[in-house]
Structure formats: structure tokens, C-alpha cells
Amino acid sequence: MKVIYVVDGNLEDREGIKQYLELSGYEVQAYEDLHGVQVAISRQAPDLLLLEVQLPDGDGFNYLKKLKQSFSFPVIFVTGRVAESDRILGFELGADDYVCKPFSSKELVLRVHALFRRIDVSVSAFHSSSTWTLGNSVLQLDEVSHMFSVDGNQVPLTAAEWRIMSYLVSNSGILITRSQILEHCFDYSFESYDRIVDTHVKNMRAKMGPLGSQWIETVRGYGYRFAGKSISGKPGFEAQD
Incomplete structure (x- = not known):
């Protein structure tokens, strides 16, 4: 319960x-x-x-x-x-x-x-653990134990940041708009809330270190895209319009 x-x-x-x-x-x-x-x-x-x-x-x-x-x-x-x-x-x-x-x-x-x-x-969107690479950098995400790390360093994420990261990672390489993130992660779709997404992504990048803005790319005027390449685990769902 x-x-x-x-x-x-x-x-x-x-x-x-x-x-x-x-x-x-x-x-x-x-x-x-x-x-x-x-x-x-x-x-x-x-x-x-x-x-x-x-x-x-x-x-x-x-x-x-x-x-x-x-x-x-x-x-x-x-x-x-x-x-x-x-x-x-x-x-x-x-x-x-x-x-x-x-x-x-x-x-x-x-x-x-x-x-x-x-x-x-x-939590169910991935295999229990997935590993992603970007150049020589390695990102690991374990949805069961709720552990997230970049190059061996654990990264503490809030519940909202977890949902955004999971959504972006599960759609690796695909452009995700701010509206899609709001609707999927927060049940909101109002334009006035776009800056909420930007603030969360900014905080996530800062926690991820120097390559944060490369792991999560900005597609100016549209949204964001996760740039990592999977070496274990598979995405569990796709972005919806």
C-alpha cells in the first residue's frame, strides 16, 4: 500500500x-x-x-x-x-x-x-538496467534500483527529473518537444509552462557534468533529444504526438 x-x-x-x-x-x-x-x-x-x-x-x-x-x-x-x-x-x-x-x-x-x-x-519502460555511451563517456540507468550514473559517478535526480530522463532516453535520437514532455511527464500542455521543462533540463545537465548539454541536446525552438547510443537495454515506448 x-x-x-x-x-x-x-x-x-x-x-x-x-x-x-x-x-x-x-x-x-x-x-x-x-x-x-x-x-x-x-x-x-x-x-x-x-x-x-x-x-x-x-x-x-x-x-x-x-x-x-x-x-x-x-x-x-x-x-x-x-x-x-x-x-x-x-x-x-x-x-x-x-x-x-x-x-x-x-x-x-x-x-x-x-x-x-x-x-x-x-519504472517499467526499460530493462532493469541500460547503458549508453557518448564518445568515451558512459551513462547507466537502473529503473529498478533507481540508480543513475555518469562515468561511474552517481547522479541524484528528483522524481520529475527521473521521468524526463526516462522519457528522453527511451526515445534516444528522437526529437521530443516541450509539449510532449509536459503532457507525458506532468499532464500539462500549456505554453506558459514550457520554462518548467527548460529549468528541469538545465538542472539535469548541471548534475550530469561537463557533457550534460551533449547528452541532452537542445533543438532550438522545438525541444530536446537524448544523444546517447545504447549498448545494453532497449527502449520500451515511443513518443506520442
Whole structure:
């Protein structure tokens, strides 16, 4: 059973979300502040965190930024901060989805289902391990153990970065547009969110080292293409229009 942590300072919202998700078959633990959930995470990381931005003891945006330095489990903001600039910031910081209050309980549950489904598809898209080369550089991706390395150095990726990398690698050599990445990895297709993709790719390249921009090529005005050559493992799916 998937374990979900909910952090919300509003008792009614917190208990409502907990009830919706429990009725849908998830194990849910609810917390009113960042301190409480941080203690819980230090003991056991959840499969998913639902996070309010405005909390009694801190700011959810700042918390997510720090959290991503140590953990890669997915995060969905469920918040009253509804401005487009807030939504974009949430995605740029590594959120996997952003749900604005007031929200439909059915929609929230469907978004959680969709997120877990995308993660499951990402994990099953490859053989358990695949190896790729670019000149003398070697990239290894293991979807089962969730390990990713470049030239023997482990590269920590967020959940969103994992999905983007998996999608690009599974379509090696094929141009993938920003819209395709948004639709496949985030269930979004709005032009205003294009910069979210660019930010994630920029962060991924930086983590991959000096050849990051060569592993993931920019096709200016269109999107990105993974340039590695496979020496083990086979892509599991193709890009969709």
C-alpha cells in the first residue's frame, strides 16, 4: 500500500484530504506543520508528499527546495496560493503537480492516481538496467534500483527529473518537444509552462557534468533529444504526438 504524507495547517482541509485518500486505498499520515512531517520523513520516507505552501512554521516552497537536496520522492502542492507565478515556481522547485484550493476531491484523487501511474510506467519502460555511451563517456540507468550514473559517478535526480530522463532516453535520437514532455511527464500542455521543462533540463545537465548539454541536446525552438547510443537495454515506448 502506498504511503502518503499530508501537510496542511488547516484542520478541515488536512482531515478532508486524508479521508479522500484513505477511501481510495492509500495509507495516509497527516501533519499540521513542517516540523511534524520532517520528523516523520527522517524515520520513513513516504511514497508521496502533499504539501501546502503556507504553513504555521515555514514556507512550503523553501521546504521543498531543501527537501530535494536529500530525497527524491514525489511532491504535490495542494495550496491556496493560486497565482500563475506561484504555480510555475512550484514546478521549477521540483514539484510533480500543483493543485489549487478550492479543489474537487475526485480530481485530487485522480491526480494522485495519475502520478503513481506515470511513475510505474517510467519504472517499467526499460530493462532493469541500460547503458549508453557518448564518445568515451558512459551513462547507466537502473529503473529498478533507481540508480543513475555518469562515468561511474552517481547522479541524484528528483522524481520529475527521473521521468524526463526516462522519457528522453527511451526515445534516444528522437526529437521530443516541450509539449510532449509536459503532457507525458506532468499532464500539462500549456505554453506558459514550457520554462518548467527548460529549468528541469538545465538542472539535469548541471548534475550530469561537463557533457550534460551533449547528452541532452537542445533543438532550438522545438525541444530536446537524448544523444546517447545504447549498448545494453532497449527502449520500451515511443513518443506520442
